[in-house]
Structures are given as C-alpha cells and as structure tokens.
Amino acid sequence: MSNADDRHAQRRDTDGLERYDIDTAPGDEYLGDAEVGSGLRGYVIGLGLATLLTIASFWLLGTNLIWAPGIPVALIVLAIAQMGVHLVFFLHITTGPDNTNNALALAFGVLIVVLVIGGSIWIMANLDHNLMPTNAIMNMNR
C-alpha cells in the first residue's frame, strides 16, 4: 500500500465521505504519490540549512568580518531565517493552497509577538530615557 493511499484513507471523515483533500493539518506534508524517500529529503534539507544558519550565527560572534554594531542585526536576521527553515521543512507550514488556515493563524501569532516584544522594548526604552536623565542616577539604579 503506498503512502498516498494511506493519506487518502485518513482523509475520509467519520461518515466515510470523501473531503477531496481540501485542507492540510499542520505538520502533515502533502506528498502526492511520492514515497517516504521524498519526505526524508525535506527533513535532510531542513537539517542542512538549519545547521548552516546556526554555525553562521556562532561564527559571527568571533569574527571581525562584520562591522561590530551590525552583529546584533545580523544575528537576528539569521535567527528569523532559521525559524523560517524550521517552519517550512519541519512543521510543513507553507503558503500552499491547502495550508491557508495554518499560515493565517501563524500570521496572527507573529503580529502579536511583534507587538508584545517591540512595544515593550519601545515603551521601556522611552521610560528609561525620561526617568534617568543623568549618568549618576543611572549608575545608582543599576
């Protein structure tokens, strides 16, 4: 029995009615008629890309190749790229037509995360700036 038959069997609902595979659960990869080998290829590509990005992050710290103040930005860009690799190759959240709901939920999550982190940093930096005008008070509070 091929992998594809299995999947189609799972796609019947409790009444035994076909759903014409309209949606994909997160984590499920639509492989079509492909065998397990192509699924393995996805995980191997993901592992390779994630390893490269991780090594690049750790390597960046010890190098003089990049202008020092630019290192934090470079690290954050590498981290976001690696999270994207994990989402696509490990969690199989894609922009494909059968994945719209999952991607939209992710977009909402990202919006909240950006608001919480960005907003907190912004507000607290502002308070810091307004409440501690002199270096003396700053050192006292540290």
Add this chain to the structure above:
Amino acid sequence: MTAIDVRERDPYHLGHRGHGHAPGHGDGGPAPIRIVVGYGFWIFLLSDIVMFSAFFAAYAVLAGKTAGGPSGAELFDLRNVAIETAALLLSSFTCGLASLAVTARRSSWFYVAMALTFVLGASFILLELREFAHMIARDAGPTRSAFLSAFFTLVGCHGLHVTAGLLWLLTMMAQIFAKGFRDDILRRFMCFSLFWHALDIIWVALFTVVYLLGASR
C-alpha cells in the same frame, strides 16, 4: 469529481461550494478530525509562543539591569550552548524521522528514532541543569539581579517545556507499543511532533537573543 477538479476551480478554496454532501454541517461537511485536531493544536502552540514572547520582552528590557552582579558575557559558556543547540536540532530531525516511520507504519524505525530523540532531548536538559547549577554555585542565582530573574524565567520555562515533551515522548512510545497505529494515537503523535518542532523554534530565538546577543554585549 476528483481532488484535482476542486483545486483547479478554486485553488485557494475561498468558498467550499458546489460539492457539499452533508447538509447542516456547512457546505462540504465537517473537516476530518485529523485536520481539526492539528489546527487546534497549532493554535495552542501559537498561544504558547505568544506567552514566550512576553518572557522575551521582559528579558530584553531587563538584560542590562545586573545590579552590580555578573553580566551575561561573564556567565555564558558558548561552547555549552553550541552543544545544547546541536542536541536539540538533531532531536528535531530524529523526531521528523519518527513521523516518517509512522507514515510508513514501520514500528522498528519509529522506536529507534524516538529513542534517539529522547536521548538528545535528555542530554539537552542535563546540560541546561548543569549550567544552572554552575551559575547558582557562583552566586548568580535568580535572586541576584533583575537580569538573572528574567534569564532563569525565560530559559527555565523553555526547559520545563522540553521536560514535559520528554514525558509525552515516552507516553507516545508506550501508546504505539500498546495500541498500535490507531487513528487516535496517530493524531496524538502528530500533536507531539508539532510540539517538539515548536520547542526547537523557540530555542533558536532563545540562543540568539539570550546567549549570542548577551555575549556580544
């Protein structure tokens, strides 16, 4: 009507029209349980990530407030962090191998891949506990400064998630052993693998923001 027809007519299926079989459940009937469960668990994971984002925000705000105590650059052992990162990344990969084994219904592959995942996850937790013990031993515990409180909350919360994931992993192995590849067990395993991969995504943010940015400060 085949799957191809539906996709061609309405590739993003903005409306599930024209092929409904189940009046009273909306056009086209209810989605299969596997999709409902997976989607619900995905929503849970996203809310978990939102909770982590609050801890990240607290850490980002408090990272410089060391109260005269040790800073991140003095405390962090990046070699240890690199090993932890490698362990968690590899465990995510072996967890992916386990889900391939489940799809192929190969129980021997499944047990080997899950055992590897457990060993890698457990070594991650042991390394993290060792790091915590070292820090507390040199008077850099969570009560030392606002920076360290935020650090232990954020990293410890991730560690707790991994520990819970390890228990869930053992449960899944036992359930597949006792009950086989039943539909409900397969749904639970899908949720477990999503959880495990999501933990690795949070660790990517964590080692970048806490350890690498902390060491470059």
